[in-house]
Amino acid sequence: MPEPGVVNVVEGRGRHSGWKAHQDKPLLADHRCALEYITYGGDPARLRDIGKAVWPQSAHAAMDGCEVAASSSWSKMTQRMRRLAQDVLEQQRADWKYEAIRLLVQAHGQPGVCGQILPYWLTRGTVEAGPAPHDGGYAQADRELEMVFRDLADTWRRETGALSSITVKSMHPAYQSIVGMGPKAVPLILRELQRKPDHWFWALTFITGEDPVPREDAGDIRKMTEAWLELGRQRGWV
Amino acid sequence: MSSSSLERDFPSLRSTQYDVTSPEDAQYNCIAWAAGFNDRWWWPSRRPSYYWPGDPDDQSMGAFIAVFASLGYAICDSDTPEAGFEKVAIYANESGPTHIARQLPTGEWTSKCGGLEDIAHTLSGLEGDCYGKVAVIMRRKAAG
Numbered sequence: 551m552p553e554p555g556v557v558n559v560v561e562g563r564g565r566h567s568g569w570k571a572h573q574d575k576p577l578l579a580d581h582r583c584a585l586e587y588i589t590y591g592g593d594p595a596r597l598r599d600i601g602k603a604v605w606p607q608s609a610h611a612a613m614d615g616c617e618v619a620a621s622s623s624w625s626k627m628t629q630r631m632r633r634l635a636q637d638v639l640e641q642q643r644a645d646w647k648y649e650a651i652r653l654l655v656q657a658h659g660q661p662g663v664c665g666q667i668l669p670y671w672l673t674r675g676t677v678e679a680g681p682a683p684h685d686g687g688y689a690q691a692d693r694e695l696e697m698v699f700r701d702l703a704d705t706w707r708r709e710t711g712a713l714s715s716i717t718v719k720s721m722h723p724a725y726q727s728i729v730g731m732g733p734k735a736v737p738l739i740l741r742e743l744q745r746k747p748d749h750w751f752w753a754l755t756f757i758t759g760e761d762p763v764p765r766e767d768a769g770d771i772r773k774m775t776e777a778w779l780e781l782g783r784q785r786g787w788v
Numbered sequence: 789m790s791s792s793s794l795e796r797d798f799p800s801l802r803s804t805q806y807d808v809t810s811p812e813d814a815q816y817n818c819i820a821w822a823a824g825f826n827d828r829w830w831w832p833s834r835r836p837s838y839y840w841p842g843d844p845d846d847q848s849m850g851a852f853i854a855v856f857a858s859l860g861y862a863i864c865d866s867d868t869p870e871a872g873f874e875k876v877a878i879y880a881n882e883s884g885p886t887h888i889a890r891q892l893p894t895g896e897w898t899s900k901c902g903g904l905e906d907i908a909h910t911l912s913g914l915e916g917d918c919y920g921k922v923a924v925i926m927r928r929k930a931a932g
Binding site: 711770 | 883
C-alpha cells in the first residue's frame with residue numbers, strides 16, 4: 551500500500567499537493583516553477599509541516615503551477631531528475647511534469663531524508679540535491695543554494711538590466727526561479743539587496759506576503775531597500 | 789565613451805553615435821529621466837508600489853501618454869528639433885511601452901537605460917529587440 555503522502559501527490563487530494571488543481575494548466579507556464587518536491591520519510595504530518603514552511607499558504611495558492619510532491623529516496627530521485635532535466639532541456643519535453651511525479655513515486659522507499667529540488671533546472675540545468683538532515687549537511691545545502699542563487703541573480707541582472715518594466719523584470723525565468731526557492735531565498739535576497747540595491751521587492755513581497763515600504767517612498771530604491779532591510783532585521787532574516 | 793553591456797543589449801548603438809553620460813544607477817529609470825527626475829523609479833505597479841502619477845494597474849500606451857500629457861506634453865508628428873519645444877519619444881514593442889527618451893537642445897536624445905547608464909544617442913540607436921521601435925513622439929513648450 552502506498553504511503554499516504556505519495557497517494558496525496560498522485561491523486562491530488564493532499565492539502566499541499568496542488569496537483570489536481572493544476573494538472574489542466576499549460577505546462578511550462580509563466581512562472582516556470584512547476585515542480586518542487588519534498589522528501590519526508592513517509593510521514594504525512596511531516597510533509598504538511600515542510601509544505602507550510604516552504605510554501606506559506608498564500609504564496610502556494612498564488613504560485614500557479616507549483617507542486618509539492620513527496621518521496622523519500624533522495625539519491626535515486628536526484629539521479630533520475632537529472633536525466634529528466636536533461637531530457638527537458640534537450641527535447642523540450644512537454645510531459646516532464648507527469649514524468650517527474652512518476653519518478654518521485656517510483657523512488658519512494660528510503661525514509662529519513664529531507665530536501666528540495668528547485669525549478670532552476672527548467673531553464674538552467676539541475677540543482678544538486680542537498681544532503682539528508684541526518685548527515686548533518688544543512689550547511690552544505692545552504693552553500694549550494696547560495697551558489698544557485700548567485701548564478702540566477704547574475705543572469706537576471708545581465709538580461710534585464712536595461713529594462714524599466716518591473717513586470718518584465720520580475721517575470722524573467724531566473725528571477726522566478728529565485729522566487730520558487732521560497733522563504734529560504736529571503737536571507738539571500740536581503741544580503742544581495744544590501745550589497746547592491748536592485749529590484750528584489752517583487753520577490754520579497756511575493757514570498758513573504760509583506761510590503762514594508764511607506765507609500766510616500768514608492769519608487770525610491772534606496773528607501774525601499776532600507777525598509778526591507780529593517781524588516782529583515784526585525785524578523786531575523788538578516 | 790562606450791559600453792559593452794549597452795552594445796550587447798542595443799546592437800544598433802555600434803553603428804550610430806552615442807555617448808555614455810553617467811555611471812550605472814538603479815535609483816531611477818528612463819521614465820523618470822524623461823520626465824526630468826533622477827530620484828525615483830517610475831513604473832505602474834501596485835504591489836510592490838513604484839512611483840507612478842497615474843493608474844498603477846494600467847501599463848498601456850494610453851496610460852503612458854496620459855502621464856506625459858499631465859506633464860504638459862502633447863502628441864506631435866515629428867522628432868525633428870523645434871525651437872521652443874521639448875520632445876520625448878516613447879518606444880514600444882508588441883507588449884506595450886518599454887522606454888522613453890528625451891530630446892536635448894542639440895537634437896540628440898538622452899536616455900536612462902533601465903538601471904544602467906545615461907546615454908546621449910540617436911533614436912534609431914536604441915531600436916531593436918530590447919525596446920522595440922519609437923511609437924509616439926510628444927512635445928511641450930520649453931520652460932523659460
